[in-house]
Amino acid sequence: MTDDRKRSRRSVVEFRAEAVDHVPVHIGDVKVADGSSLLYTVGLGSCVAIALYDPYERIGGLAHAMLPHPNMGRRDAPPGRFATTAVASLIELMEARGASRRRLQARLAGGASMFRDLLDREGLKLGRRNVDAARDALTSAGIEVQAEDVLGTYGRSVFLRTTDGQLLVTSVSHDDVLL
Amino acid sequence: MDLRSLDSSQLDAMREIANIGAGHAATALSQMTDRVIMIDVPEVSIIRIEDVGTITGEPDDAVAAVMMKVLGDVTGRTVQIFPGASAVKLVSMVSGGVEPEFPDGFTSEHQSTLKEIGNIIVGAYLNALSDFMGLLLIMSVPAIAIDMAGAVMTTSYLNFGEEQDHVLCVNTGMIIGEERIRGHFLLIPDATSLQVMLREMKLV
Numbered sequence: 080m081t082d083d084r085k086r087s088r089r090s091v092v093e094f095r096a097e098a099v100d101h102v103p104v105h106i107g108d109v110k111v112a113d114g115s116s117l118l119y120t121v122g123l124g125s126c127v128a129i130a131l132y133d134p135y136e137r138i139g140g141l142a143h144a145m146l147p148h149p150n151m152g153r154r155d156a157p158p159g160r161f162a163t164t165a166v167a168s169l170i171e172l173m174e175a176r177g178a179s180r181r182r183l184q185a186r187l188a189g190g191a192s193m194f195r196d197l198l199d200r201e202g203l204k205l206g207r208r209n210v211d212a213a214r215d216a217l218t219s220a221g222i223e224v225q226a227e228d229v230l231g232t233y234g235r236s237v238f239l240r241t242t243d244g245q246l247l248v249t250s251v252s253h254d255d256v257l258l
Numbered sequence: 259m260d261l262r263s264l265d266s267s268q269l270d271a272m273r274e275i276a277n278i279g280a281g282h283a284a285t286a287l288s289q290m291t292d293r294v295i296m297i298d299v300p301e302v303s304i305i306r307i308e309d310v311g312t313i314t315g316e317p318d319d320a321v322a323a324v325m326m327k328v329l330g331d332v333t334g335r336t337v338q339i340f341p342g343a344s345a346v347k348l349v350s351m352v353s354g355g356v357e358p359e360f361p362d363g364f365t366s367e368h369q370s371t372l373k374e375i376g377n378i379i380v381g382a383y384l385n386a387l388s389d390f391m392g393l394l395l396i397m398s399v400p401a402i403a404i405d406m407a408g409a410v411m412t413t414s415y416l417n418f419g420e421e422q423d424h425v426l427c428v429n430t431g432m433i434i435g436e437e438r439i440r441g442h443f444l445l446i447p448d449a450t451s452l453q454v455m456l457r458e459m460k461l462v
Binding site: 105106107121122123124125126145146156157160191193194195196197198203205233234235236250251252 | 307308309310311317318320325326327361362398399401403404405406407408409410411412413414416417418419421423
């Protein structure tokens with residue numbers, strides 16, 4: 080293992096060690112936490128992670144969405160499955176916890192195109208569409224995307240620290256990114 | 259169709275298909291590696307798309323995954339998942355040499371070897387299905403990913419264009435030799451092809 084990779088692994092360990100509460104966000108989940116928490120979600124491929132943070136109240140929210148938006152006429156699907164409805168759900172949950180929408184900062188990660196040689200010929204580009212849908216929903220809600228680590232061809236995991244809103248993005252074979 | 263409406267005889271038929279395919283794949287793999295291969299009873303289940311990330315284990319496990327498209331009368335995908343430790347053992351067993359470190363030392367040469375192994379496994383699996391159902395099944399070239407299981411699995415089960423609440427999981431586990439190399443073979447027919455297969459077996 081190279082020195083860079085060792086450093087990479089260490090930052091996850093530090094993020095984990097600092098936090099009092101570890102809050103897993105599974106696929107399709109939308110979760111909010113405050114205090115000294117670490118919201119995290121692992122194994123994002125074409126899925127997109129949407130992280131929101133209120134720096135004044137120090138409230139963080141994280142969603143792991145699989146698809147861009149619900150099909151027309153479908154109202155029974157869980158909101159966390161889709162980027163657009165996950166954004167709406169995150170904002171609602173964060174406001175209920177005491178966050179203010181005008182202070183919210185957004186960070187995005189994921190939306191990769193894995194097995195690109197095989198799957199991109201089908202022209203679906205699900206990863207890109209997930210990222211675009213999340214960006215559009217955030218813009219419509221008046222929330223700025225402060226930073227992102229998206230697209231590419233590899234999977235990612237993300238860790239959101241609620242003490243300062245920093246988002247650590249890790250992967251199997253690329254360097255960590257701090258957003 | 260709503261996959262939850264599949265009855266037990268239809269699910270049993272899919273299990274039988276997986277068993278036949280995996281049986282032939284195991285024979286091919288056994289000849290290639292000169293090892294005894296054990297195959298599990300195929301697991302056939304209908305699961306929520308939110309749960310596909312954990313089909314083969316923890317979603318953040320680093321795995322080597324070989325994907326191929328299936329073309330012909332039945333269309334869809336096959337995905338083979340090898341946990342990192344198993345991938346390195348399998349590659350060094352087939353090509354000789356020391357076991358590389360996973361994932362950092364798993365070079366493009368190792369990846370090519372694993373793709374070749376994947377080719378032989380899928381070829382045998384699909385041939386058996388072709389013979390059994392009297393349908394034409396062809397495989398594409400392989401693609402490989404060294405990545406987290408969750409990212410691989412969601413990508414494999416999504417990206418069909420028409421997403422549903424549930425997916426059909428046809429998963430056969432294999433254990434290779436005394437080294438106990440583990441692998442999973444997943445058959446992922448698209449919605450239309452599932453109907454084609456069931457019709458061919460007189461189950462719709």
